[in-house]
Amino acid sequence: MDFEEYNYNSDYNDDEYNDEIKRIVPDTSAIIEGNIEKIIKEKGLNYPEVIIPEAVISELEHQANNQRPTGLRGLENLKKLQELSEVGGLAIRVTGRRPTKFEKDNAKLGEIDGLIRDVAKDELAVLITSDKIQAKTAEAQGIPVIYYAQEYKGNLDLKIAKFFDNETMSVHLKENVVPMAKKGKPGDIKLVKLANEKFTYKQLENIAEEILEKERYDSKTYLEVDREGAIVVQSRDLRISIARPPFSESLEITAVRPVAEVSLDEYHLSAKLIERLTNSARGILISGSPGAGKSTFAQAIAKFYDENLNKVVKTMESPRDLQVSDTITQYAPLEGDMENTADILLLVRPDFTIYDELRKNHDFKIFADMRLAGVGMIGVVHATRPIDAIQRIANRVDLGTIPSIVDTTIYIENGEISTIYENKLTVKVPTGMEERDLARPVIEVRDFETGTLVNEIYTYGEQTIVMDIGMVENSKREKTKKDKSPVQLIAEREILRTMKRIAPKAAIEISLENDKRVNIYMSEKHIPKIIGKGGKRIAELENDIGISINVKPLEKAADSFESRLAKRSLKKRKKDKKAKKSQLKEHNDALKDYKLSKKSRNYSKDNYFDLEEGEEYIDEDNTGEILDEDNANGIYYEVFELYPEVRKDHLVLPIGKAYAGNSFDILLEDKYLFTATVGKRGYVKLNKNLDLTDEIIDGLNKSLRLIARVID
Numbered sequence: 001m002d003f004e005e006y007n008y009n010s011d012y013n014d015d016e017y018n019d020e021i022k023r024i025v026p027d028t029s030a031i032i033e034g035n036i037e038k039i040i041k042e043k044g045l046n047y048p049e050v051i052i053p054e055a056v057i058s059e060l061e062h063q064a065n066n067q068r069p070t071g072l073r074g075l076e077n078l079k080k081l082q083e084l085s086e087v088g089g090l091a092i093r094v095t096g097r098r099p100t101k102f103e104k105d106n107a108k109l110g111e112i113d114g115l116i117r118d119v120a121k122d123e124l125a126v127l128i129t130s131d132k133i134q135a136k137t138a139e140a141q142g143i144p145v146i147y148y149a150q151e152y153k154g155n156l157d158l159k160i161a162k163f164f165d166n167e168t169m170s171v172h173l174k175e176n177v178v179p180m181a182k183k184g185k186p187g188d189i190k191l192v193k194l195a196n197e198k199f200t201y202k203q204l205e206n207i208a209e210e211i212l213e214k215e216r217y218d219s220k221t222y223l224e225v226d227r228e229g230a231i232v233v234q235s236r237d238l239r240i241s242i243a244r245p246p247f248s249e250s251l252e253i254t255a256v257r258p259v260a261e262v263s264l265d266e267y268h269l270s271a272k273l274i275e276r277l278t279n280s281a282r283g284i285l286i287s288g289s290p291g292a293g294k295s296t297f298a299q300a301i302a303k304f305y306d307e308n309l310n311k312v313v314k315t316m317e318s319p320r321d322l323q324v325s326d327t328i329t330q331y332a333p334l335e336g337d338m339e340n341t342a343d344i345l346l347l348v349r350p351d352f353t354i355y356d357e358l359r360k361n362h363d364f365k366i367f368a369d370m371r372l373a374g375v376g377m378i379g380v381v382h383a384t385r386p387i388d389a390i391q392r393i394a395n396r397v398d399l400g401t402i403p404s405i406v407d408t409t410i411y412i413e414n415g416e417i418s419t420i421y422e423n424k425l426t427v428k429v430p431t432g433m434e435e436r437d438l439a440r441p442v443i444e445v446r447d448f449e450t451g452t453l454v455n456e457i458y459t460y461g462e463q464t465i466v467m468d469i470g471m472v473e474n475s476k477r478e479k480t481k482k483d484k485s486p487v488q489l490i491a492e493r494e495i496l497r498t499m500k501r502i503a504p505k506a507a508i509e510i511s512l513e514n515d516k517r518v519n520i521y522m523s524e525k526h527i528p529k530i531i532g533k534g535g536k537r538i539a540e541l542e543n544d545i546g547i548s549i550n551v552k553p554l555e556k557a558a559d560s561f562e563s564r565l566a567k568r569s570l571k572k573r574k575k576d577k578k579a580k581k582s583q584l585k586e587h588n589d590a591l592k593d594y595k596l597s598k599k600s601r602n603y604s605k606d607n608y609f610d611l612e613e614g615e616e617y618i619d620e621d622n623t624g625e626i627l628d629e630d631n632a633n634g635i636y637y638e639v640f641e642l643y644p645e646v647r648k649d650h651l652v653l654p655i656g657k658a659y660a661g662n663s664f665d666i667l668l669e670d671k672y673l674f675t676a677t678v679g680k681r682g683y684v685k686l687n688k689n690l691d692l693t694d695e696i697i698d699g700l701n702k703s704l705r706l707i708a709r710v711i712d
Helices: 015-020 026-035 036-041 055-067 069-085 101-105 111-122 131-139 159-163 201-217 271-279 294-307 338-348 361-372 387-392 399-405 469-478 488-503 525-530 533-545 560-569 691-701
Strands: 025-027 048-052 092-094 126-127 144-147 168-176 182-184 188-193 220-227 230-235 240-242 252-256 283-288 312-318 329-331 352-358 376-382 408-413 416-428 440-447 451-460 463-468 507-513 517-522 549-553 640-642 650-654 663-668 671-677 683-689 706-710
Touching: 025 111, 025 408, 026 036, 026 055, 036 069, 036 182, 036 338, 036 683, 048 055, 048 230, 055 069, 055 092, 055 101, 069 092, 069 131, 069 201, 069 463, 092 352, 101 111, 111 126, 126 131, 126 182, 126 671, 131 144, 131 533, 144 650, 159 168, 159 182, 159 201, 159 240, 159 252, 168 201, 168 671, 182 640, 188 507, 201 220, 201 230, 201 252, 201 399, 271 663, 283 294, 283 387, 294 312, 294 352, 294 408, 312 338, 329 338, 338 376, 361 376, 361 387, 361 399, 387 399, 387 408, 387 451, 387 463, 399 416, 399 440, 399 451, 451 469, 451 488, 463 469, 463 691, 463 706, 488 525, 488 533, 517 525, 517 663, 525 533, 525 549, 671 691, 691 706
Parallel strands: 025 048, 025 126, 048 092, 126 144, 283 376, 283 408, 312 329, 312 352, 352 376, 517 549
Antiparallel strands: 168 182, 168 252, 182 188, 220 230, 230 240, 240 252, 408 416, 416 440, 440 451, 451 463, 507 517, 640 706, 650 683, 663 671, 663 706
């Protein structure tokens, strides 16, 4: 908006009222612009009384604490007024009250401006402001007001823009570091020095101040993120990030700009793909690694739909950095939430919406909701492999809706289209399985150009499986009699999870003979739980899993069980002494010698299973003495695997009532996730909306193990 439109005439702007101006109340904008000294000089005021509201000082202090140049400049101007009062140029007084937290939080709604007007009204003073709305509101309340229009500075070029040339993608400025820039194009990028002289804090501070000043005046420069230590400004085609302590260890400014505007023709798309984009593709995911050229390709598609197909195109961005034509409206999060933006877009009814970018559960949910509502959606998502984009959304929506949400996936690498997938829903026996009873809904992911089946997505029990067909075929060719295919390994793991939910304290070994039959070895006392009354439960399990189940006593399992039993040990509770908790070493495949106490108890590799009542416990001191059940009281596990339950709103980690009140480290294989205390019901609950929950579910889908480790 041109600031010439801000011209505002008040009676007190005329010189004939100069003699009536005895008391002046400046608002925050007038202090920042330094208008008080201008008024005194221009109107020849004789020793006026300048009344500073506490609300003005509080607002300037808040801005200064957030490293905003307006706050620092305002405080500096207040200091000059104090110096002027000392030499007799004016009288200065501070009055009013400091704003409450509510008033500070709602400053943009006029709460602090209202406090300033109250001071002017109570003191029978003239209000000085550079805020158009403040001036009009004051006059409406009968408060004398002088309005000074702000000097328009929106046409000034930024200093940081001078570092860019036609080949520069980004400029990196940091305190006590020489300026650097990335030059080239996706696939051929080089980091080069722009100068040999290091930047000082003062130099960077001046550049940051200039950027934030432009945001105040230029309608094409807007603040996208404003948090403690981090500010993101979009100034036309530049996305500028400013990082300060405590967020970063020193002041840093990074500016990113698209290298070039390209059209879809420059990607040399096949006629088959052009036809799909024109007539049938309505849910598109554009994926690739950072800097691969995803956003550039998204801009090209937006231009294609807008200019070639005459479609109504909108964007959802944070920050709004896509370079698109003026006919395409770019929307930011409304009131900080993209869901509110989506609600407005559904009323606008665009033909296509570009969502840049999809990161969290919330983003994928909004994308899916809008697509299922009939809006054509183009999502931009980070991925290191072509299948990763589909896998990320597969874990967040119902499996059967995936082809309706995403029908085409385009993977960008080095600025070019590397892979194109199309998704279709069918009912079949998954590749790698043989029994017809295992038929289920399967999402086929095929190479768009060749039609080759690349991946299959289906559910097995409660898990969503994304199976690499190439890996299955290779395993078939390389398989020996003792080897098992990836599908069989996943099946064994899911069957073990199912059995553990029925008999959590049982020692269980799973052995899948083939795709039609599985042997389950477990302690005899728990076998009736699996069989059920009249064989009802095992029949239901066979129906759910789709294969025949044969349950056998644990002692009939392979010899590997005996070697594991020999590794387990307990501390003997000595007679006539205070009882100590015995400690049982649990062995997990991926655990690497965890140190659980100062005694450096190390854990070697082995599978987890439970000791049963009546078993013999070997003395840790290797005396050969057998501990009876009475001397084995207080047995508890220090490291064991968890089998989570996915519920509607939570992910439940069952640990056991015996551990209620105890604290555990939770790990995904050997990666520490968090520490939790077991509730009185014996489990830990995680909200499904947490990123941590997504990480756990993604890990389980990749056959990683979730480990609980007791804290001493």
